[in-house]
Amino acid sequence: MRRHRLSGQITLSMSVVVAIAVLMVFVGTFIFYSIYMTWFPPPPGPPPLLPEAPDFILIAIFLLLGLAIAIHAALRLTRRILAPLNSLAEGARKIAAGDLTARAVAGDRSLGETAQLVDDFNAMARRLEDAAESMTSWNAAIAHELRTPLTILRGRLQGLTDGVFEPSDELFRSLLVQVENLSRLVDDLRVVTLSDSQRLDMRVEPTDLANEVAQAVDAMRPALEGAGFSIRMTTEPVTLPCDGPRIRQALLALLENARRYATPGMIVIRMTLETFEVAIAVEDEGPGLSAEFAARAFDAFVRAEPSRSRQFGGSGLGLSVVRAIAEAHGGHARYSTSEKGGSVFEIVFPIDGASADSNAASCAPKV
The missing domain is CATH 3.30.565.10 (Histidine kinase-like ATPase, C-terminal domain)
Structure with missing residues (x-):
């Protein structure tokens, strides 16, 4: 039912507009001629079979009145539909410009499809914002984890170069441990990242x-x-x-x-x-x-x-x-x-x- 709410409102609105226009032409014409013939009786003899010029003018007047009502109703419905769509477009432009906090406003939620579209857009925007924040946190965490072993390696290698440390099996084993820690960290990052993107290769x-x-x-x-x-x-x-x-x-x-x-x-x-x-x-x-x-x-x-x-x-x-x-x-x-x-x-x-x-x-x- 929610899926067809907007199309139902458009169909109902247009049907009402057409019905009003038809009723205005026929009922208005009937009322006008009833009053007109009361004050100005027609001459004796059979009435004309085809409408005459005054009749066409009268019908045109009532059609114009019906058209004015139809335009007014259509503009009101259009504004209700376009308000959330314009908000959606503005939100999309802001997100494209880098403002991931932008959100669209649903406005009239009686228009089911447009309200659902705005809700889906806002959900997507929230996920994009969360993903960007997560990426920032990941980058900071990765940099933090890499800094310690790299600092140790750099310091000890610099010490070897400057002659501060004497080459020894124990020192080389210590350097190898830091390299193994880096290798393990890179492999763990690869596994977690590929899993998040559902691209982790499995040899089953x-x-x-x-x-x-x-x-x-x-x-x-x-x-x-x-x-x-x-x-x-x-x-x-x-x-x-x-x-x-x-x-x-x-x-x-x-x-x-x-x-x-x-x-x-x-x-x-x-x-x-x-x-x-x-x-x-x-x-x-x-x-x-x-x-x-x-x-x-x-x-x-x-x-x-x-x-x-x-x-x-x-x-x-x-x-x-x-x-x-x-x-x-x-x-x-x-x-x-x-x-x-x-x-x-x-x-x-x-x-x-x-x-x-x-x-x-x-x-x-x-x-």
């Missing part, structure tokens, strides 16, 4: 998830045990079409997140097979996330404890990468609090193997 093939989980845990085991953690892992034998290296990347990010933020203790990695989904969970013993931070834990460049992130070289992109990889597989990432008060981060995949790669063949899990 039948993959043994338990094997991928085991490889990721084995890769992180020395760092976790060195930080005072013990590991307990429970997996299910299941094969799904997915991107194995991406799954390892997401799980490594969760384990690295636990190493940075969790209290040393037991880390439980478990894989749960449900009817319609497979979940890979990483659970620690605390301290967990606050309710306010948990709602945006998977957003880019968000940190619960910036000081600890700086200590361990965190960029605030790890959980964003986890979410990006999960969504690229048609799943999602989620957070909950464990019974002991710790954090439980999960990557959930659909059991049918749905993924972002439309060419990937779906197959049932092999258990």
Whole structure:
């Protein structure tokens, strides 16, 4: 009904105008001749079959009156239609000139289509403004994250050039760590950016998830045990079409997140097979996330404890990468609090193997 409101009003208005014009001609003519014949009776004899000159003049007068009314009604309707459209055009010009805060005014909301058009335009303008603000924040955050390793590299390389530092294996290892941090940051940025634009490439093939989980845990085991953690892992034998290296990347990010933020203790990695989904969970013993931070834990460049992130070289992109990889597989990432008060981060995949790669063949899990 809303979709046809404007066309209905135009049709109704024009129909009323035509009806008024017709009624004015016929009713006005009838009333005029009734009064005229009362005061000036016609001569005896049959009346003329065709209208005479005075009759045409009378009809023309009433038609002109009807036309005047029609023009007045059309102008009123036109102003009602053009008011939001002019506002829309002005808003578009301002946005094209760089003013993303410009908005159109719907005016008369009884015109359903124009009001909906203005609402859609304002929604688009809000998204453009949000995207511009997000891009500004991203640029500032990226510059901030790149500054630290680049400053360290520049300072130490300058020190080597000036002879302040003596070349040593330890110094070169330190430089290599900063280069690896830069490489990891660039790769994380690439994953998150491609995911936001829905262009993250996935190499989907039948993959043994338990094997991928085991490889990721084995890769992180020395760092976790060195930080005072013990590991307990429970997996299910299941094969799904997915991107194995991406799954390892997401799980490594969760384990690295636990190493940075969790209290040393037991880390439980478990894989749960449900009817319609497979979940890979990483659970620690605390301290967990606050309710306010948990709602945006998977957003880019968000940190619960910036000081600890700086200590361990965190960029605030790890959980964003986890979410990006999960969504690229048609799943999602989620957070909950464990019974002991710790954090439980999960990557959930659909059991049918749905993924972002439309060419990937779906197959049932092999258990």
